[in-house]
Amino acid sequence: MMKDFDYQVVVxxxxxxxxxxxxxxxKAGHKVLMLEAGRDYxxxxxxxxxxxxxxxxxxxxxxVDKDFGFYDATVDGGWTVPNEPYTTxxxxxxxxxxxxxxxxxxxxxxxxxxxxxEHDFKGKSRDGLGADWPFEYQELAPxxxxxxALVGICGTNTGLDDMPDSxxxxxxxxxxxxxxxxxxxxxxxxxxxxxVPMHRAVLTRPKDDRQACxxxxxxxxxxSIGAAFQTTTSLIPxxxxxxxxxIITDAMVRKVDVDSKGKVNGLTYVDKKTSQDIKIPAKVxxxxxxxxxxxxxxxxxxxxxxxxxxxxSSMQVGRNIMDSTGTGLGAHIPALEGRPIYNEDGHxxxxxxxxxxxxxxxxxxxLDFPRGYHFELGTGFRAPGAGVSGDLQGYGKSLKEQAKxxxxxxxxxxxxxxxxxxxxxxxxxxxxxxxxxxxxVAKFHWKWSEHELKQxxxxxxxxxxxxxxMGATFTEPLPSAEQAILKGGQIIHEVGSTRMGESPKxxxxxxxxxxxxxDNVFVMDAxxxxxxxxKNCTLTIMTLAMRNATWLAEQLTNGEL
Ligand SMILES: Cc1cc2nc3c(=O)[nH]c(=O)nc-3n(C[C@H](O)[C@H](O)[C@H](O)COP(=O)(O)OP(=O)(O)OC[C@H]3O[C@@H](n4cnc5c(N)ncnc54)[C@H](O)[C@@H]3O)c2cc1C
Ligand code: SF4
Numbered sequence: 001m002m003k004d005f006d007y008q009v010v011v012x013x014x015x016x017x018x019x020x021x022x023x024x025x026x027k028a029g030h031k032v033l034m035l036e037a038g039r040d041y042x043x044x045x046x047x048x049x050x051x052x053x054x055x056x057x058x059x060x061x062x063x064v065d066k067d068f069g070f071y072d073a074t075v076d077g078g079w080t081v082p083n084e085p086y087t088t089x090x091x092x093x094x095x096x097x098x099x100x101x102x103x104x105x106x107x108x109x110x111x112x113x114x115x116x117x118e119h120d121f122k123g124k125s126r127d128g129l130g131a132d133w134p135f136e137y138q139e140l141a142p143x144x145x146x147x148x149a150l151v152g153i154c155g156t157n158t159g160l161d162d163m164p165d166s167x168x169x170x171x172x173x174x175x176x177x178x179x180x181x182x183x184x185x186x187x188x189x190x191x192x193x194x195x196v197p198m199h200r201a202v203l204t205r206p207k208d209d210r211q212a213c214x215x216x217x218x219x220x221x222x223x224s225i226g227a228a229f230q231t232t233t234s235l236i237p238x239x240x241x242x243x244x245x246x247i248i249t250d251a252m253v254r255k256v257d258v259d260s261k262g263k264v265n266g267l268t269y270v271d272k273k274t275s276q277d278i279k280i281p282a283k284v285x286x287x288x289x290x291x292x293x294x295x296x297x298x299x300x301x302x303x304x305x306x307x308x309x310x311x312x313s314s315m316q317v318g319r320n321i322m323d324s325t326g327t328g329l330g331a332h333i334p335a336l337e338g339r340p341i342y343n344e345d346g347h348x349x350x351x352x353x354x355x356x357x358x359x360x361x362x363x364x365x366x367l368d369f370p371r372g373y374h375f376e377l378g379t380g381f382r383a384p385g386a387g388v389s390g391d392l393q394g395y396g397k398s399l400k401e402q403a404k405x406x407x408x409x410x411x412x413x414x415x416x417x418x419x420x421x422x423x424x425x426x427x428x429x430x431x432x433x434x435x436x437x438x439x440x441v442a443k444f445h446w447k448w449s450e451h452e453l454k455q456x457x458x459x460x461x462x463x464x465x466x467x468x469x470m471g472a473t474f475t476e477p478l479p480s481a482e483q484a485i486l487k488g489g490q491i492i493h494e495v496g497s498t499r500m501g502e503s504p505k506x507x508x509x510x511x512x513x514x515x516x517x518x519d520n521v522f523v524m525d526a527x528x529x530x531x532x533x534x535k536n537c538t539l540t541i542m543t544l545a546m547r548n549a550t551w552l553a554e555q556l557t558n559g560e561l
Contacts, residue, residue: 002280005246007033008556010267010282012253012297014038015104017525018288019231019239020147020542024549026244030556033280035251035269037289038076038100041107043232047073047222053385061386069385073107073222073230076100083436087443094444095489096292102249103232104290105492106538107222110349111201111229112376113153114535115144117164119359123418123531127362127370129451130420131320133530134502134511137164143547144539145170151229151542152207154347155199162355162372163196172204174351175215178344180336180379180411181352187469188354193462198353198376201229201539210234218383219348228347251278254439255301256285256521262305264518270437284520284552284561287498288545291527292321292427295497296442298508299429309429311498311515316508318428320421320496321444322532325373325452326486329463330412331472337409341381344408350377354413356534369454373417373534375463381408411467415459418534421496422449425488446488453481460484493537498527513548520561524548 011022014036022032048071053060056070063070067078077099088094099105118137124130145167154172157165174197177185185195202219203226206212210226210233219228226233239245250272257266257279266281287294295318299309309317356372389403390410424447429440460478468474478484501507504516513528515521524545526537555561 002033002246005031005033007031007246009033009284009286009552010035010280011286011288012267013104013288013290013293013525014102014231014236014247015099015288015290015525016106016231016538016541017545018286019103019106019235020545021286021288021524021549022245023235023239024546025553026239026242028550028553028557030244030553032239032245034245034247035253035267036102036247036249037252037272038102038104038249040249041075041102041232043107043222043224043230046075047224049217049221049224051221052383059386068108068220071221073220074099074101074105084441085433085435086441087430087433089443089445092444092446093487094446095487096442096444096494097489097492098290098293102247103230103236106230107232108220109538110536111219112349112536113148113151113199113201113539114355115164115166116140116533116535116540117162119161120531120533120535123371129370131499131501131506131530134500140543140547143543147539147543147546151201151234151539152203152210153199153201153539154204156197158194158196158355160194160196160355161359162357171199174198175204175346177352178346178380179339180333180408181350181377183333183335183470184377184379184411184466185352187466190469191465193354193357193466195352195354198350200347200349202347203227204347208234208238213347215346216343252437252439253289253297254437256297256310258303258305258310262303264310264521272437275437284522284556286522286524286549288524291494291497291525292442294523294525294527295427296429298498300440306517311508311517311521313517314505314508316499316506318497319426320499321425321427321494322419322421322496322529323489324491324493324532324534324536325417325419325448325456326415326491327456327459327484328412328414329460329467329478330378330410331467331474332406333409333411333467333470333472335471336411338405339408341407344380345382346380350379353377367458369451369458371418371420371451371455371534373415373455373459375413375415375459378412378414379410411470411472413463413466415456415463416491416534416536417452417455417459419532420449420451422447427497444488448485448488452485456481456485493526493532495526495529495532495537498523499530500528501530512551513544522548522552
């Protein structure tokens with residue numbers, strides 16, 4: 001233990017899962033030590049919130065260090081992390097977004113926060129594909145309410161079968177729809193498709209010491225006023241305020257250690273500032289390093305008692321990886337040309353979106369793919385950056401006039417859909433390649449199946465129909481699904497690498513994220529997902545972490561662990 005801090009639990013990672021687990025345990029009175037591989041980060045002083053693209057080189061365009069733009073909040077990380085490579089198998093395309101900073105990817109995420117529904121937890125019971133979760137939606141519903149209330153989610157109850165209602169008073173009011181979003185909604189309605197307020201982890205009313213959104217700055221830069229949820233302005237300071245949390249940053253965990261009987265008793269991490277290995281004891285370990293980092297850690301923690309890696313007697317660690325499917329279609333809408341320019345920033349992301357509307361058609365066997373998708377809408381006048389003139393021709397005054405006329409007249413429908421697990425999508429350890437600290441790296445294998453390709457084909461046709469109803473014309477045929485589908489990992493919703501289930505034979509953890517093989521090791525990130533519904537995963541990561549850390553806190557209080 002540390003000299004002045006007798007911790008009961010070590011949490012690895014400070015993103016959505018780790019921070020929620022640490023906060024829940026600290027609030028319940030248990031002492032927690034958090035190890036974070038990234039550097040310390042203070043959004044209050046470091047967020048480039050008020051910087052505009054015009055102040056940045058190349059009008060703020062992304063580059064190798066800053067993939068999502070010059071002022072992006074991710075200070076260390078992105079599609080590549082210097083000195084921390086990963087590899088891919090033959091014919092496999094996989095992209096892995098990592099953030100190495102306190103708060104992980106929550107400093108930057110899109111904050112879309114949709115609940116999974118009863119359909120989502122029991123997909124296999126309906127269509128025989130993938131795996132069911134080891135509980136029903138009703139089990140998680142009260143925890144979604146608690147998480148939404150704590151995190152601060154804006155949106156409305158819609159009564160749609162794809163969007164379970166929150167308890168009364170939980171959601172904060174959504175912002176008003178933008179004009180182009182209302183046009184999308186009207187066109188979709190003609191086709192029998194709903195468009196409703198997106199649920200987003202953005203405050204539209206003040207909460208705790210966080211302020212409400214003032215609808216003016218891009219959330220991807222980070223949000224120093226705490227309106228857009230990130231663990232560094234909410235869960236982490238709240239947990240620190242209990243006096244029960246200590247954080248060590250620049251601590252890259254190398255492996256989980258076991259005693260001579262194979263019982264987990266500590267961790268070894270690399271102090272990145274000195275490059276020294278440090279061994280610490282641990283009674284209980286929570287891995288929340290992100291789905292594929294936690295799986296990598298387990299696989300790298302081989303020992304005599306755990307020859308295939310820790311908690312891997314099922315051989316399922318690293319298997320069943322799913323991302324969301326992604327594609328999109330955009331068009332120029334003549335009806336939106338030349339409208340008076342006013343501030344349409346809103347809370348950055350879409351205020352309306354299109355949830356999945358096809359459950360009934362699927363039940364009747366009318367669709368040739370099994371699971372749903374949604375559309376996120378890209379519309380409106382946004383702070384101009386590189387590419388504001390699109391592919392317009394000309395130069396000088398006439399180009400400026402054309403750009404002004406076309407500005408805000410583009411509408412983009414981004415598809416995000418459910419993927420099913422398949423035997424070709426998994427990760428393992430590449431023993432031939434090591435990172436800067438000598439830790440063997442992850443190697444990814446990937447192949448989309450017919451299910452995802454048919455879903456994408458349907459999505460492209462539907463998007464085209466909506467845009468045409470809005471007045472768009474298409475001169476080119478739609479791309480094939482194979483051409484249009486984005487790469488594995490590209491939607492940054494990778495889940496399933498340590499999935500939960502009913503039995504130790506086919507899953508890595510029980511329903512509380514407790515590994516079947518080691519009762520003092522828990523996984524509290526998206527690794528435990530049994531399926532990957534089309535809804536963005538992070539609200540469910542946090543909800544599960546809150547529920548499961550509450551269960552763990554009870555076990556600790558009762559002396560059962
Ligand atoms: C651009 C972007 C947009 C996104 N938009 C959305 C969205 O709209 N909605 C949504 O639901 N999700 C979205 N996501 C995904 C979301 O960010 C992640 O699902 C979420 O942050 C995962 O939480 P986590 O705690 O599992 O991992 P992370 O947030 O990645 O945190 C893991 C932490 O663990 C640390 N770590 C890793 N390995 C080790 C180690 N060996 N030792 C110590 N520490 C370690 C990392 O440094 C990191 O800080 C988006 C992500 C990105 C990048
Ligand atoms: S738009 Fe709102 S939520 Fe987003 S960064 Fe600005 S103030 Fe924060």
